[in-house]
Amino acid sequence: METPSTNEIRFLQATEMGLGAWSWGDRIMWNYGHGYSDDDIRAAFDVSVEEGIRFIDTAESYGNGRSERLLGQFIKESQQAVLVATKFTPYPWRLNKKLLLNAIEHNLERLGMDSVDLYQIHFPFPFTSIETWMDGMAEAVNRGLTRAIGVSNFNQSQMLRAYSALAQKNIPLASNQMHYSLLDRSIEKNGILARCKELGIRLIAYSPLEMGLLTGKYSTENPPAGLRGRRYGSLLTKLPALLKLMTEIGQDQGGKSLVQIALNWCICKGTLPIPGAKTAEQAQQNAGAPGWRLTEDQVNALDETSDLLG
């Protein structure tokens, strides 16, 4: 397989951690507007950027475009240099590349930008070929609308098809954004992570705190509200052993929090975690995750305990 030029995607390899903006405007999963406001989100943005977290992930579907609008507004008002990643949703009625090119114009309009750093396809869609989407993506690069191309939720064969389609146009596949945390290690076990490393595709780890479970604030007595509570009910019973080990490792690391251990573990595994943050406090704590490393023994101990959760 021909290896495409990697110059355009160096910024992703150089980024240790980012910030996820799904909760910025989303009511269905995150209950936006209840318990946190636009001011809190703005503070999360400001603190992250001040602390050097300058890669922010959003999507056209987050809050029906509200996440992109808020991000664009914050960047404009703060005049800060931020790397922006957003996503194309392959809705069933979007069946050709023209509709992708049309969609990216709308992403850019909401963000108030002429181009983004990374444009990702949110998930594969069975009725439109991966080659069709990659054709549209390549055209978006050629038109200067995005600097790099990524996929998300693509399994290994889908990712390789995207990689090959782009390689024929000498464009690298920059990233695959996948679920990855101490509570979901599928990409380690099914070979996707190893394949990404081999091909120079950055594995962007989403939900690295398992939607808040790895912060230690949720338990069987205090489950997260709404859809998250329903999704994670049974997992909460298995959590205490892992949280205890994370607490001990945090103490051995000079007082790192559970959040910092969970995110640093993702970094140690060679992925780029993008934890969500709704408030300045959350952003501040998350920003303490990069810049240092767990020891090999600590990573192994976390792996062993996470394996026991089955």
Ligand SMILES: NC(=O)c1ccc[n+]([C@@H]2O[C@H](COP(=O)([O-])OP(=O)(O)OC[C@H]3O[C@@H](n4cnc5c(N)ncnc54)[C@H](OP(=O)(O)O)[C@@H]3O)[C@@H](O)[C@H]2O)c1
């Ligand atoms: N490509 C995809 O299909 C896909 C899917 C999911 C996510 N993503 C991306 O990945 C990003 C992150 O994933 P995620 O938002 O699902 O989950 P996450 O990062 O695992 O968890 C984020 C949530 O944990 C809580 N939290 C974060 N930092 C905290 C702290 N320091 N202390 C206490 N609580 C804290 C907050 O919720 P509470 O305060 O409400 O607990 C926050 O919204 C998203 O924003 C999005 O950009 C992509």
